[in-house]
Every structure is written in structure tokens, then in C-alpha cells.
Amino acid sequence: MCLAIPKIKAIELQYNDTVRMAKVVFGTIVKEASLEMVPAVKVGDYVLVHVGVARGIVNEAEAAKTFQYLKENGEIDELIEHTQVDRSN
Amino acid sequence: MKYLEEYRDAGVAEQYLAEIKKIVTKKWTIMEICGGQTHSLVKNGLLTLLPENIQMVHGPGCPVCVTPLNLIDKAVYLAEEKKVILCSFGDMIRVPGSKQSLLEAKANGADVRILYSPLEAVKIAEQNPDKEVVFFAVGFETTAPANALSVLHAQRAGITNYSILTSHVLVPPAMEAIISDEDNVVQGFLAAGHVCAIMGLEEYYPLVEKYTLPMVVTGFEPVDLLQGILMLVKQLENGVAKLENQYARVVPENGNPSARKIIADVFEVSNREWRGIGEISLSGYELRKEFAAYDANKKFNVQIEAATESKECIAGDILRGIKKPHQCPQFGKKCNPLHPLGAPMVSSEGACAAYFHFSQAEYAEA
Numbered sequence A: 001m002c003l004a005i006p007k008i009k010a011i012e013l014q015y016n017d018t019v020r021m022a023k024v025v026f027g028t029i030v031k032e033a034s035l036e037m038v039p040a041v042k043v044g045d046y047v048l049v050h051v052g053v054a055r056g057i058v059n060e061a062e063a064a065k066t067f068q069y070l071k072e073n074g075e076i077d078e079l080i081e082h083t084q085v086d087r088s089n
Numbered sequence B: 001m002k003y004l005e006e007y008r009d010a011g012v013a014e015q016y017l018a019e020i021k022k023i024v025t026k027k028w029t030i031m032e033i034c035g036g037q038t039h040s041l042v043k044n045g046l047l048t049l050l051p052e053n054i055q056m057v058h059g060p061g062c063p064v065c066v067t068p069l070n071l072i073d074k075a076v077y078l079a080e081e082k083k084v085i086l087c088s089f090g091d092m093i094r095v096p097g098s099k100q101s102l103l104e105a106k107a108n109g110a111d112v113r114i115l116y117s118p119l120e121a122v123k124i125a126e127q128n129p130d131k132e133v134v135f136f137a138v139g140f141e142t143t144a145p146a147n148a149l150s151v152l153h154a155q156r157a158g159i160t161n162y163s164i165l166t167s168h169v170l171v172p173p174a175m176e177a178i179i180s181d182e183d184n185v186v187q188g189f190l191a192a193g194h195v196c197a198i199m200g201l202e203e204y205y206p207l208v209e210k211y212t213l214p215m216v217v218t219g220f221e222p223v224d225l226l227q228g229i230l231m232l233v234k235q236l237e238n239g240v241a242k243l244e245n246q247y248a249r250v251v252p253e254n255g256n257p258s259a260r261k262i263i264a265d266v267f268e269v270s271n272r273e274w275r276g277i278g279e280i281s282l283s284g285y286e287l288r289k290e291f292a293a294y295d296a297n298k299k300f301n302v303q304i305e306a307a308t309e310s311k312e313c314i315a316g317d318i319l320r321g322i323k324k325p326h327q328c329p330q331f332g333k334k335c336n337p338l339h340p341l342g343a344p345m346v347s348s349e350g351a352c353a354a355y356f357h358f359s360q361a362e363y364a365e366a
Ligand code: SF4
Pocket: B312, B313, B314, B315, B318, B325, B328, B329, B330, B331, B332, B335, B336, B340, B341, B342, B343, B344, B345, B352
């Protein structure tokens, strides 16, 4: 039940226009994904796809935060001092 | 995606490992809930790189592993006796039933198909109007929207020869069952990022508060997992217990409202039997009455006697984090991926299979 974050290539309607589907690319394979849960999505967006359903647009600003987190961890040094004091007690 | 590669970057992972080593002073037992996280931790060798003080135990988050034996027997029965086109995910098809797996039924002539999505099963039903098509719908909150949507697709398209055999389980009740157990060893949780991407965070705050147990909603890439562990260890070392979200790039506070609505429209919460754990109240989904026509259980009214579980398999202890796969006497001996005794050895998200594939040599000695 693999997960992937492909890019939306094209959008089409199916079942008498009741269903909105996208063509997405996983490596070299093109698959369909339902867009029912990401109504605001557009061609070119990255979406999290699981078992044939796109269920989230990936937020790039948030994606960058993991790397900022390390840099911002000056506070960690403080924490170490704190825990070491604790230990010697 | 701009950052996709970076999440597998060994340099960043090393920095996170170094930070974890720096701050950890005591022994901590941490459980990752989701089988996808277990798989990633083992595959990327993170378990052996973490400091000894951090003990990772692996939760019940492998949907295939917790699907009751009885339901597998039901699926086999539908394929063999009722001659339905029985579809499911690849892992599910290989799990041994009490007599045979779906894959073995297929080898004996049953029409069993491995699909990537339940939505494909609806198309198969459309193309085979003279046959019944059943999708064996297993999973956590993550697959619930897709399974619910398949029912809605069938309804909208007027397809009546499609139904689902549901075995849907929910994560928060299982977490509570684990932490409220008297044998519990878990001191902090990495909550499952993709479950929270659907359901949001609201169900987790009360658990954190009630059990004063820290939780970090975490993603699946090596860097995600290490950051999640670092955030959790920081809380533990500081005696803090709160809910944090490491995976905010995918997990909004409220989850995905469209997905939640589809789930709520199609399913209702019910008691559920978890293989290896037992019944947990209000821990699963059942189709609502309005959708009874799409419920394979009702449509075919299959009554099958409950089979007894193999006594040699200790999956129940594995799934609650009480034992590790290599502590099972059958691990790698009578039980291996070619001859699995239990589901955790079948699914790629099962802890036993993960240990077997990626670190057999190491754990065989331990
Ligand atoms: S190693 Fe095999 S027998 Fe042992 S718990 Fe895992 S699946 Fe069951």
C-alpha cells in the first residue's frame, strides 16, 4: 500500500462527469488518482497519493522547515547543560 | 518536489542522530505506530544507528497484520464458493488463512486479483456486469477514504455488482489499548503521519493529556523519523508531555475535511476484532445501513466458523511492542517470508518481515 508524492499531469472527468480524476506519474508509470479529497488542486501541484486517491497537497514552505529545525536548534545546547545538571544531582 | 531528495539525505540524518545522542541521558522506549515507519526505520538501518538508550518498539500499524483470520477465510470462501472476482492489495492476498491464502485459491482457479486501488475494482465491476466483484477493504484511516470512495463511485455510476468486505481499524483506540495495558512499556509515541493527514490531530490531545505521554506526529523518510525521535526525546528528557507535529508539510491540524466527510458519509464507527490483540471497542469502521447493498458481509451472508490461531506465532506480543520479532522462537526458522506462520511475516509493513529482510544477520545473532 505504497505512498508517493507525484506531480499532477492532467485532470479529467469520468462516470458522467461525477468523478474528477488526475493522471499522475510514478517514476515511469502513469496512473490515475481521484481528486475528490483535494478539490483545490491544479495541474503541476504535488500531491500525496495513496491507493489511488490524492489526499493532500504538499506544502513546500512546511517541507523546508525540517532543515531549518536543525539550524535553529541552538536551544539544544542549553538543553544539554540543563540535563547534565540534572544528572549530577 | 524540491525537498524530496533531502529527506533521504545521509548528511542531514547524521546531524539528527548526533543531536539525539547529545541530549539523551536516560533509557527511553518509543513506539512508532505505523508499519510504514517500521519498514523505513529498519530498511534504512536507523535502529542500529540510534543510541542504545533509545529502544524503538513497533506498533500494530500494519493493516494486513491485524486483519482477523476469520475474514481471510471469508474472502477465500467468496472467491472459491461464490465465484466472485475477489480483489485486494498484494500483501493481503498472500496472508495465510486457516486453510489457504487468497493466492493459493487463485492458483486453484479462483479469480483473485491484486490491485493498486479499490477504484480499479469498480472499473472491473463495470466491465464484468455478469459477475460479482468484491474488494477486500482492509486498512486504517489512511485507506478508508479510498474504500469509501469506491462505494460512492459505484453508487454514482449505478453499478450494483460491486461490494466491499471491510476490515477497517482505527489508530487512536489501539494506542489507548496499548498504553492502558498493565504490561505497557511505551513512554512516547511517534504518531502515524498519514493517518493524521486524513483525520487531523484532535483525537490525540486527550490521549496525551490523560496518560501524560508525549507524542510527535511523524513522517516516513529517514530524516522525518529522526527529527520525530529527536523531538520526542527532548520532551521525555525535559519531563514534558505534549502533542507536536513534525510532519506539518502533509498534516494540517484538521486533517483533510473532504476525506473526513466522505468517511463519515459512508462508514460508522463500530467495535472491531484485531488479530493478535482481540476486540477493541469503537476501533473500526462498518458501512452505514444506507450502503448495505455494497456490504459483502450482508450481500453474501457468509457464516464461517472461527478458526483457531497458530500457537507458535506470538504476533499479539509483537503488535503491542512487548516482544521484538527476533525474540520469537520461530523467527527465521519455521517462520520466514516464504512460509509465514503469521501476518507480520507476510506484509512488507509487518515488523517480522522488516526484520527478516533487512537485518536478518544482525538479529539472528542477538
Ligand atoms: S516471526 Fe513469524 S511466528 Fe513469530 S511472531 Fe512473527 S509472524 Fe509470528
